Amino acid sequence: MTTPYEPPAPAPRPPTRPGRKLGPIADSVGSAHRAWLDPMRETYLTSGLTLSELSVRVRLAKSKISELLRGTGLYPRWEIIYSLAIELNLPYWPLHRLWRQAALEAHKTRDWIERSSEKAAVTTHATPPLDHRAFRETVEDDYRLYAQAFLDDDPRDTAVADTFDILWLRWNDALSSPDARRFAWNVLRATVMAKTPHLDGRPEFAGAAFDTVALQSLTTQADRIDQMAESLQLFKAMSRLPDHQLDVMVLRRLYGIAPHNAAALLGVPLAAVRSDERHAVHYLESVICPPTETEGNPA
Structure with missing residues (x-):
């Protein structure tokens, strides 16, 4: 079970330099594409580099870099992403994995993926920072439990x-944020x-009703059906x-x-968890078990 993680001292942000403002990410960019594009944009925005300076370093037109960082135009080849990663000092291993996954979701063929990576092949598995690895070991099992409430295994x-x-x-x-644990949870x-x-804008996780502790403890089919209906209503x-x-x-009631x-x-503070749980329980009780209305006018 999770124990409190004490993050290292925040790393100072480098000063930014004036330059042409980068436009927002296009609405058409999917979640897999955003997974690597958001970190690359944030790194560029805090690097102090301008588009003109980056254009000279990677030998790519400024307009093309702007398109890439906004997610417009064609899905970029890995060799271009790799050259930007070098200048922005981004770790290429996780970037490549996310880029490849997004390429598949963009319906790029495996042949296209391999050809676009020929000049910048990722041949070795890099190692994340020691404190990142320590943090992952601390929270990964609980992160998987949370994700399991909403998603199937793969x-x-x-x-x-x-x-x-x-x-x-x-x-x-993450380290320069007010709380690295909160930053990480927001990413998760x-x-x-x-x-x-x-x-209707709210997550569906009724599938979790099939994996509740209460359901697994029942032996008769009738009891399991009743518990299933109750769980579906709750979720x-x-x-x-x-x-x-x-x-x-x-976290509290499901697991x-x-x-x-x-x-x-x-x-977050312990008091915030207790307050959120109390207000959530009050709401759920009012929805699932509303007070019985009495006949006639109240006294």
């Missing part, structure tokens, strides 16, 4: 792996939710909770994680 494992790849790319940002949540089906109501309350309820461990995972 998407769950992909979401968790993507989370730690993104954190590797943005590790300096965004990655899981990007892969989770949504209905439908839970999906309407505010994000922070939903996360607390998944029984202790309050102080939930606080450590989320990177």
